[in-house]
Amino acid sequence: MMDITMPRLSDTMEEGTIAVWHKQPGDNVKVGDILVEIETDKATMEYEAYEDGVLAEIVVPVGETVAIGTLIARLDNGKDSAPSAPVVTPAAKAQASSAPAPTKVVVPEIETDRVMASPLVRRLAREHNINIATLRGTGPGGRVIRADIDQFLAKGGNAPAGQDYATVDDKRGTEAVAISSVRRVIARRLSESARTIPHFFVTAVADAELLVQMRADVNNRLAAKGEAKVSLNDLIIKASALALREHPLVNASWVDDASTLMHIHHRVNIGVAVASGNGLVVPVITDADQKSVSEIGAEAKRLATQANGKGLSIEQMSGGTFTISNLGMYGVEEFTAIINPPEGAILAVGGTAKEAVVVNDKIEIRHRMRLTLSSDHRIIDGALAAEFMRTLTQIIENPWRIGA
């Protein structure tokens, strides 16, 4: 079976439109037969068969426009695949009836991922330090031919030697990079969220002086016991879980526009946004309101390590009812986050820093942090969001309520 791809019929051609198929599936095709007429930007041209065989399938019907190199039909040439066409003998015509001449070379089947390229292309690629795997082959069977490398060089070929990427837009120095499946999921879910959920944002400032002191005390005790330290984020996870317990309507989900019901979650499962090497992932700490800060800290650390390593299971990333995203460690003062559906709200945590504040009519230096809640206005009103934030702020400012 041989793939027939949209050929490059002119130097400026980018795509072609099928005008007429001269052969239909099942038709015998001989070398030189006109297979198809193709409309380009310049003209309508006939495209001939390179090999004998039977047209097996038409992939692109009349009237459709596809880019050069796109599969348009398949030719059954009696081989399972066509790694490379043997040198064809166009004039070896009439065969003697008594002695059939051995003009057909039998090519052993070799399945490889090898990029088909002419020797000329391989040499030019070496000279210009181009990875031919990044080129689109428009020769027979997808072979990369000189025209392809010439076009590539004309577009981005003046790139400095040693550049190991192929530019798709020279003006911007643009490289086309494959999108990972993780990135694709992030893109789909977050654009859906931003498009469909009416977000609104409530920012509160918490005095973190006591929280910072408490963290120091807790860590001293944990260190004495040889246990892992907790982070400010671990404390905020617990504080948020307690606040959600007081405001269960924030720990809720809009189901869909057709539903007459909304969902209120009686378990507090907090997702923690982690910037892993594989992209943004959100492992979930279940029943965070029931766990001690040191338990939360240990679990968060384990999940983050796993996210950067072998990856998290679907189970570890599902079931969240609320998410916390903390960019404080990057020096961010405050920011807004996009809700992680089907949750109803997300908390964006800024950095904890010393500020000059008025306390009892005196200017004092205090640790402060800014917290921004993004809420789904379909289920959470401004007053509810504000009440939740007041509760959260009070817990942070009175951290004995968090416990250890």
Add this chain to the structure above:
Amino acid sequence: MTIKSYRQALNDTLREEMLRDENVLLMGEEIGVFEGSYKITAGLLAEFGEKRVRDTPIAEEGFTGAAIGAAMLGLRPVVEIMTINFSLLALDQIVNHAAKIYGMFGGQAKVPIVIRTPGGGGQQLGATHSQNIELYYAFVPGMKVVAPSTPADAKALLLAAIRDDDPVLFLENLALYNTKGEVPEDDTPAEIGKAAIKRVGTDITLVGYSRMAYVAMQVAEELAESDGLNIEVVDLRSLRPLDRETIINSVKKTGCAVVLEDDWLTYGIGAEIAASISDGAFDYLDAPVRRVAMAEVPMPYAKALETAALPSHDDVIHAIHQTLAACGRQRNTIGKNQ
């Protein structure tokens, strides 16, 4: 420069060489009184007499052997074998004697013989009289094989062949005898072993010799007109020694080649050319080297079948288009170009 036929160029050159060197003599069947089956020796018996223009019995092995002996002893015989098909009867003399004596006897005797003989089909002469078996001689070290495609080359190569001290098979072609072209007046011999770029181009290299070099030139001019193609034509002129350098340099320039031959495809001259290109210009090839050759059959007698078996003008055009298509270049066959 004079315009003359390929036939006339050969006749004139034989005469000039006989006038220049009294050791040059002609031998062959029906070359004297009958003036040659293809009239290449017309007028020469009358001018030079029986001693230098010898009609021989119908015995190729005998007269070829006699000529080899004469050459070893200092004469410069030019033997005509009526067609290359009959050279098979002299195969042992040519392959085992003419080609080997110089080397086998340590250079004590040279064999400055020229065997003139036409090849080619297309004349309805049947399977045994229409062959292109110059390969048999080009295969043999010790032989030289030349194959002019134009009247000018016919002259220059015949001069070179007669003056060369090695045995030379001089391939003519039945279809070329009446072709005409400019022939220079001076008697500068060609360099045996040197191909000629008959047409300079950049798009594709056509390699041919004898009749197929002639066809290559016709096709190149036609496609320049119809498709705007700039085709380079390499006329081998010499099959042994083979000028690989000229072929390779041409392919390095164009990136693709079609090899044309009147003989059979399998194990043919074209296979040797294709291998040479692969060896010397591998990194310059943008498409496989294609060959156009005769159908692998004994030549049919019936005119329609004979025409179908021979490599045609259209076969060459088709192979060129296929090769250029493999390089990403298609002709516009519908003519809707804006």
